[in-house]
Amino acid sequence: MDMLQIVANGVPAGMMYGLVALGIVLIHNGTNVVHFGYGEQITLSAYIVVISQVIFHVPFWLACLISLGLSALFGLAIYLGILGPLRRTPLIVQVIATLAIGLGIREGLRAFMGSDPWPFPALVANQVYELHGVFITTANIVVVTVSIVIAALLFLFFRFSRYGHAILAACESPRGASIVGISVTQVSAAIWVLASVLAAVAALLMAPVLTLSPDMGLMAIKGFCAAILGGFASLPGAIVGGVLLGLIETAAGYYISTATKDMVAYGALIAMVMFMPQGLLGKRRLKKV
Known part of the structure; x- marks a missing residue:
């Protein structure tokens, strides 16, 4: 039963990590930029819900919709106003820009909302169920369900829609996509919008x-x-890597100590980078020199 309880607790945590990883991988695949301010975008999306409720007194469900919409607009603004104009600059400049975006969001929230924590309502009333000695909460059920639905929708979008194919083509070969008439600028903007919406979804699941x-x-x-862990260029790998990380953390916290779970998780990451740098579902690429 111990192992089943570890799975019941580790999979939902891993699904949340996987949602964050999905947004990071999407932006990296589409623009070749690692967005180090993505976590702060998630935080901002959660604060939008709180601000909408506290200041404008809107219902929680409407505040969630406002957060989704404003997060999408914010992602579009980041690309059109900052990362798009910088796309021909050295990669390190773009990475520093993402760091600046994240720091600006964090310190802006600290200045206007304070450093004290804010309560965040749960999407559903949290109840605990027992199934053959394994305890499962409704919050964890919601996390797993929403994550699976989002992963399935992304798969269907990229597998069967023309626009999804255009995005994949532009990510694989921007020059080739331009030759056949695909607007790389529009595709990159769409990726930032999609990743920002994922950030808002992750915020709604993580903040409670x-x-x-x-x-x-x-x-x-x-x-x-x-x-x-999953392979930095693989969308399915983002979910797989998240689940694996959640299971490793939960098992370390149960069998060793909760104080060591982060250390064990990062140790597993170092081992993966050393012995399987392409990740679980990534592809090894050969580079001619």
Whole structure:
């Protein structure tokens, strides 16, 4: 039963890491940029819900919709206003720009909302169910269900839609996509919008579980770990890596100590980078020199 309980607790945590990793991998595949401010975008999306409720007194469900919409617009603004104009600059410049975006969001939230944590309502009333000695909460059920639905929708979108095919083509070969008439600029903007919507979804799932504060975005480090474990260019690998990371953390917390679970998880990441740098579902690429 211990192992089943570890799975019941580890899979939902891993699914949250996988959602964060999905957004990171999407942006990386589409623009070749690692977005180090993605965690702060997640935090901002959660704060939008709180601000909508506290200041404008809108219902929770409407505040969630507002967060989804504003997050999409914010992602579009980041690309059109910052990353798009910088696309021909050295990659390190774009990476520093994402770091600046994240720091700006974090310190802006700290200045206007304070450093104290804010309560965040749960999507559903949290109840605990026992199934043959294994305890399962409704919050975990929602996390797993929403994550599976999003992963399935992304698969269907990229597998069967023409626009999904265009995005994949532009990610694989921007020059070739331009030759056949695909607008790489529009595709890149769409990727930023999609990744920002994923950030808002992750915020709605994570904020009730974690402490909502300006520093909540630091947990995106786990999303980067999940992306690396699964293969940084693989969307399915983001989910697989997240689940694996969640299981490793939960098992370490149960069998060793909760104080060591992060250390064990990062140790597994280091081992993966050393012995399987392409990740679980990534492809080894040969580079001619």
